[in-house]
Amino acid sequence: MARSIDLAVIPGDGIGPEVVAQGLKVLAAALPSDVKLETTTYDLGAKRWHATGETLPDADLERLRGHDAILLGAIGDPGVPSGVLERGLLLKLRFAFDHYVNLRPSVLFPNTPTPLAGNPAIDFVVVREGTEGPYVGNGGSMRTGTPAEVATEVSVNTAYGVERVVRDAFERAAARPAKKLTLVHKNNVLVHAGHLWKNTVDRVAQEYPQVTTDYLHVDAATIFFVTQPERFDVIVTDNLFGDILTDLAAAITGGIGLAASGNINPTGEFPSMFEPVHGSAPDIAGTGAADPTATVLSVALLLRHLGYEEQAGRIEAAVTADLAERDGTPRDTDTIGDALAVRVAGSVTG
Amino acid sequence: MARSIDLAVIPGDGIGPEVVAQGLKVLAAALPSDVKLETTTYDLGAKRWHATGETLPDADLERLRGHDAILLGAIGDPGVPSGVLERGLLLKLRFAFDHYVNLRPSVLFPNTPTPLAGNPAIDFVVVREGTEGPYVGNGGSMRTGTPAEVATEVSVNTAYGVERVVRDAFERAAARPAKKLTLVHKNNVLVHAGHLWKNTVDRVAQEYPQVTTDYLHVDAATIFFVTQPERFDVIVTDNLFGDILTDLAAAITGGIGLAASGNINPTGEFPSMFEPVHGSAPDIAGTGAADPTATVLSVALLLRHLGYEEQAGRIEAAVTADLAERDGTPRDTDTIGDALAVRVAGSVTG
Numbered sequence: 001m002a003r004s005i006d007l008a009v010i011p012g013d014g015i016g017p018e019v020v021a022q023g024l025k026v027l028a029a030a031l032p033s034d035v036k037l038e039t040t041t042y043d044l045g046a047k048r049w050h051a052t053g054e055t056l057p058d059a060d061l062e063r064l065r066g067h068d069a070i071l072l073g074a075i076g077d078p079g080v081p082s083g084v085l086e087r088g089l090l091l092k093l094r095f096a097f098d099h100y101v102n103l104r105p106s107v108l109f110p111n112t113p114t115p116l117a118g119n120p121a122i123d124f125v126v127v128r129e130g131t132e133g134p135y136v137g138n139g140g141s142m143r144t145g146t147p148a149e150v151a152t153e154v155s156v157n158t159a160y161g162v163e164r165v166v167r168d169a170f171e172r173a174a175a176r177p178a179k180k181l182t183l184v185h186k187n188n189v190l191v192h193a194g195h196l197w198k199n200t201v202d203r204v205a206q207e208y209p210q211v212t213t214d215y216l217h218v219d220a221a222t223i224f225f226v227t228q229p230e231r232f233d234v235i236v237t238d239n240l241f242g243d244i245l246t247d248l249a250a251a252i253t254g255g256i257g258l259a260a261s262g263n264i265n266p267t268g269e270f271p272s273m274f275e276p277v278h279g280s281a282p283d284i285a286g287t288g289a290a291d292p293t294a295t296v297l298s299v300a301l302l303l304r305h306l307g308y309e310e311q312a313g314r315i316e317a318a319v320t321a322d323l324a325e326r327d328g329t330p331r332d333t334d335t336i337g338d339a340l341a342v343r344v345a346g347s348v349t350g
Numbered sequence: 351m352a353r354s355i356d357l358a359v360i361p362g363d364g365i366g367p368e369v370v371a372q373g374l375k376v377l378a379a380a381l382p383s384d385v386k387l388e389t390t391t392y393d394l395g396a397k398r399w400h401a402t403g404e405t406l407p408d409a410d411l412e413r414l415r416g417h418d419a420i421l422l423g424a425i426g427d428p429g430v431p432s433g434v435l436e437r438g439l440l441l442k443l444r445f446a447f448d449h450y451v452n453l454r455p456s457v458l459f460p461n462t463p464t465p466l467a468g469n470p471a472i473d474f475v476v477v478r479e480g481t482e483g484p485y486v487g488n489g490g491s492m493r494t495g496t497p498a499e500v501a502t503e504v505s506v507n508t509a510y511g512v513e514r515v516v517r518d519a520f521e522r523a524a525a526r527p528a529k530k531l532t533l534v535h536k537n538n539v540l541v542h543a544g545h546l547w548k549n550t551v552d553r554v555a556q557e558y559p560q561v562t563t564d565y566l567h568v569d570a571a572t573i574f575f576v577t578q579p580e581r582f583d584v585i586v587t588d589n590l591f592g593d594i595l596t597d598l599a600a601a602i603t604g605g606i607g608l609a610a611s612g613n614i615n616p617t618g619e620f621p622s623m624f625e626p627v628h629g630s631a632p633d634i635a636g637t638g639a640a641d642p643t644a645t646v647l648s649v650a651l652l653l654r655h656l657g658y659e660e661q662a663g664r665i666e667a668a669v670t671a672d673l674a675e676r677d678g679t680p681r682d683t684d685t686i687g688d689a690l691a692v693r694v695a696g697s698v699t700g
């Protein structure tokens with residue numbers, strides 16, 4: 001485990017900079033005093049695009065590549081056409097840095113309101129494929145804007161890409177108490193991609209006899225998310241299904257204010273990137289209403305990825321304790337960040 | 351409105367025949383005595399496939415085409431490889447008969463348990479495109495089964511196909527009290543198909559100034575389904591997003607035991623097909639545990655489609671009353687069907 005962290009920070013737009021500031025505060029509080037933290041801030045996102053028309057120039061991509069990890073706040077504002085920053089910045093980073101594991105834990109913390117009745121016990125993690133499927137940008141349109149327009153989107157799935165993320169998911173399942181892996185796809189309709197996924201899971205499963213595997217169609221999975229979320233442990237799924245399921249997962253575990261994610265390149269060849277699942281929420285930017293908890297939990301994922309398991313656990317414990325002791329009084333972004341940093345610092349032992 | 355109905359019935363597998371029997375019972379009770387109902391049963395589904403290897407031979411398709419409408423129970427059993435009956439029978443019917451409006455109302459009936467806390471008021475309808483998108487079966491795989499496999503799925507979207515379903519959705523929205531239409535897509539990632547959908551809605555909206563329109567990404571839509579389902583009135587969406595959203599919609603409105611659907615060809619060129627959203631549930635087949643209500647509500651959609659608006663309303667009122675008076679005592683399939691038929695018959699006026 002490195003005794004220094006060279007971190008790239010992309011605060012982004014809207015509430016992005018506000019929550020990132022709290023994430024960095026908690027990161028600093030969590031790190032052992034002899035670990036040197038160096039941060040470099042990148043001006044990327046809607047502001048930059050409005051000013052220069054640039055989304056992610058090659059020079060920035062090259063510099064980003066040299067860091068140990070990336071912390072990203074949120075990108076976008078209503079003035080940017082849909083797709084420009086998503087494809088030109090966020091997805092470009094995920095693809096360029098081969099973030100094939102898009103890791104999204106879903107835990108219903110104590111004392112946290114869920115829209116579900118009966119206070120279910122929710123603790124699962126979605127391993128969403130991050131570099132393939134319908135996200136590859138392989139599509140187009142002809143006769144655009146005419147009554148004869150045809151627009152296509154191609155989902156591209158490779159044995160190479162599916163197997164590596166499936167293996168990662170099996171490893172994670174094997175390391176958890178319940179040891180259960182559910183593949184979610186739609187293999188009764190998307191038969192080609194579906195069979196590749198299903199066959200891969202069935203084959204790799206033979207190497208993990210201790211892991212129970214299960215298959216659900218994506219439509220059925222959404223039903224179980226709201227009726228039996230306890231049944232899930234690790235879910236492995238395609239890029240688009242993972243996108244949809246993890247927003248639903250966030251909703252049932254208290255909202256996207258608490259949902260963390262890691263865009264991980266497990267080989268370490270490229271820097272991994274950690275970001276809250278929420279967006280830039282321009283409507284509440286500057287009001288102090290943004291909850292930085294999702295970013296703080298993303299910092300925990302970042303630390304775990306870099307080998308700081310104990311520090312990651314300490315941040316998660318601080319969040320759990322903080323949420324458990326909430327009394328409903330609204331707290332602003334900074335107050336929550338301070339409270340978490342104090343808890344984390346207070347729990348540092350040595 | 352025709353004084354006779356020439357109905358094709360595909361009972362199918364598992365609980366399919368059980369729920370269809372109740373649907374037909376209620377249909378008979380609802381029809382004015384001078385309307386002649388003729389039914390022809392088609393042996394299609396898993397049983398036929400096991401016996402003959404056939405899914406939907408051309409001869410059956412030709413005969414089906416001659417009916418006024420089709421009532422389908424449920425198709426499939428675990429012994430049939432995934433995709434065979436879905437692509438070879440269900441989707442083949444939807445595509446052959448140009449069922450471009452896949453209509454799925456979601457109403458939270460009184461006295462109906464929902465997994466959501468706080469008993470929200472849910473009353474929306476999803477207009478799912480039924481003949482395009484990722485369902486076209488345009489994909490394939492190469493080097494199948496090898497480490498170099500590539501599998502693709504192509505979503506094909508046409509201005510022709512999108513515009514006609516969008517127009518249908520605007521008509522439905524304009525006829526409802528709330529007059530609100532929400533387009534659900536993922537136009538920040540699937541930019542080509544997304545822009546076709548969004549531009550079409552924006553353009554057609556100009557002809558419907560009385561309808562408020564809204565756009566949501568599919569991932570965000572799942573959040574609102576569980577946190578603010580009241581915000582939806584009519585939703586128009588792509589085939590795959592519609593598949594996912596309508597299962598979630600069924601879950602929050604009491605489960606797929608109550609979810610009806612119509613596969614509608616609005617031009618009348620081909621027979622429309624009505625079916626419960628649930629599957630064949632082989633685990634409970636023969637036990638009497640199947641709830642026929644979804645099929646009965648599908649019969650109401652069928653009647654409405656054929657011009658029997660009053661009779662459709664009467665069935666829906668019977669279901670509403672029946673559910674409101676439930677006391678939690680389990681009732682078997684037949685008992686529920688009888689109760690609904692009695693209510694419907696009792697409400698017939700002349």
Ligand SMILES: CC(C)[C@H](C(=O)O)[C@@H](O)C(=O)O
Nearest residue numbers: 086090091243277538539569
């Ligand atoms: C902003 C968008 C491109 C992104 C995605 O679709 O992956 C977001 O929804 C997410 O889940 O991180």
Ligand SMILES: CC(C)[C@H](C(=O)O)[C@@H](O)C(=O)O
Nearest residue numbers: 188189219436440441593627
């Ligand atoms: C069985 C399957 C092909 C079908 C679909 O995906 O449309 C079902 O899930 C549905 O929603 O009617």
